[in-house]
Amino acid sequence: MGRRVVLGLVGLGAIGVVTGARVQDFLERTLGPVIAKDGTGVTALLPFGRFRIYTVTGSLPSRSPDEWSMRVGGLVDxxxxxxxxxxxxxxxxxxxxxxxxxxxxxxxxxxWRGVRLADVLDRAGVAGAARAVRFTSFDGAYTESLTLAQARRRDVIVAYEMEGSPLSRAHGGPVRLYVAPMYGYKSLKWLDGIEVTDRVVPGYWEQRGYDIDAWVGRSNGRDDEAT
Amino acid sequence: MDAVAATRPDPAGAEPDPAGIVRFDRTERLVHWTTAVLVLVLLATGAAMYAGPISTLVGRRELVKTVHVLAGLALPVPLLVGILMPRRGGGLRADARRINRFDAEDRRWLRPRRAARPGKFNAGQKLNASFLVAAGVVLLGTGVMMRWPGLWSVDLRTGATFVHDWFAIGVALSVTGHIVLALRDPIAFAGMRRGVVPARWARRTHPQWYEEVTGHPADRLAPNPQRETGVRR
Structure with a gap:
């Protein structure tokens, strides 16, 4: 009996791994609207369609829109x-x-809503020797980088709104990067510096083993062709 | 190792040692408490990576992740070492066999108006133990998929995260229930701390086991009737 319970549950887990992406999408579509109306916030802890809030430092960085500013420098005009x-x-x-x-x-x-990173770069004017862009966060630790070609994509934005509201602190407000075609770790939160460089400098997680080119696989059902 | 004398099955049918009956030997207790520490570390670090309010309070993603991964990889070690120890693992192996066996008493125990006579473990304890073993396997497997993401497709990783989360919630509920029940039954709790339970407790809560260990029928009056407090069911 014990063995049957164990094998059954492990099998259920394996099925869940294979079908979980679809099950989660279904739950998100059907229960998402219900959860949005739940005043208690308990259902927000259910494991689907929810952000996990990651910070690499000890506290949640805080800067009001009034205090916030961003430097754009490096190989720029x-x-x-x-x-x-x-x-x-x-x-x-x-x-x-x-x-x-x-x-x-x-x-x-x-x-998401914001401005294209390409527009910000054009405003500063990118110098001829430039090959990459490096981003810094006012959390004081996190960094990221993109090649110049990646940075110029139309789906790479400097975001200040999420889901129709100003970006919250937890989600990287007041301003963050959003790199749509890549994994979340590319979308640096609490953005406060853009530096145009002559080479790609690996970012925080990339120094800890993650890929520098973080394209989300096409198995994700997304089509992120450059536009 | 224990100051308290232990009682073994006595073919002569002598009265059980008033000092108590051994419920968990030293190996079992060591396995229990090292696993308990690992599980609590995993639940705490897991919560810090899962629940927004805790995440923002704790931060330090890399440290939290590293501790979680190391504790997760270590989780099966105490149980496996205990099970595989040729001599000292005997008690643990015997209990694993008990948990795996499901008899008529267990099915009776699960019915609403239960008048069952459980053995060393009741049906709830058996099912919970089986669930936790399965959950451990599933959480370890899906955790490995999340820790070494390069080997799997995005959809499989999304599935792994989904499964990891649900099983972790199940384990959190199970562990909470386990602790609540332990606090409500100090004798059972002491049994896992010191290894020994009073014969009276065994006779009342695990009568079949009491009979097996002492050779006395559990329904017989206690040798010391005035100490019975009418808690028999």
Missing amino acids: TPLRLTYDDLRAMEPTSLTRDFQCVTGWRVSDVA
Whole structure:
């Protein structure tokens, strides 16, 4: 009996691994609206369609939009310091994509709003020797980088809104990077610096073993062809 | 090793030693408590990577992840070492066999109005133990998939995370129930701390086991009737 229970549950786990992505998507679609209306917040702890909040430092970084500004420097024609209002005054762009963590959790159809990273780079003017872009966070530890070609994609944005609201602290507010075609660790939170460089400098998790080119596999059902 | 004398099955049918009956030997207790520490570490670090409010309080993702992974990889070690120890693992192996065996008394125990006479473990304990073993296997497997993501497709990893989360919630509930029940039954709790339980407790809660160990019928009056407090069921 004990053995049957163990084997049955392990089998259930294995089936869950194979079908879990689809089951989760189904639950997210059917129960997502219910959960959004749950005032207690208990259902927000159920394991589907939810963000996991990761910080690599000991505390949650905090900076209000008024205090926030971002340096754009390195191999650029005109180094800039952009304020929150500067960013808001630029042409906005919206996109709705899945957020996929490399470890597996996924949130479907997250709506983002911000400005294209390419527009920010163009505003500073990228110098001829430039090959890559490096990002820093005001958490003081996290860094990321993209090749210049990756950074110029239309689905790579400097985001200030998520799901129709200003980005919360936990989600990297007031301003974060959102690299739609790549795993979540590329989408640096609490962005405060963009540096154009002559080579790719591996980011925080990449120094700890993750791939530098973090494309989400096509098995994810996404089509992230460059536009 | 124990100051308390242990009682073994006595063919002569002598009265059980008032000092008590051995419920868990030293190996079993060591396995239990090392596993308990690992499970608590796993639940705490897991919560810190899962529940937003705790995550934002704790932060330090890499440290938390490293501790979680190391504790997870270590989780099966105490049980496996205990089971494989040729001599000292005997008690553990015998209990594993008991847990694997499901008899009519266990099925009776599971019915709503139960008047069952459980052996060393009742049906709930057996099912819970089986669940935890399975959950351990599933959590370890899916955890490995999440820790070494390069070997699996995105969809498999999403599935692994999904399964890992649900089983972890199950384990958290099971462990909470386990601790609550232990606190509500101090004698059972002491049995896992010191290894020995009073014969009276065994006769009342695990009558079949009492008979097996002492050779006395469990329904007979206690040798010391005035100490019976009417808790028999």
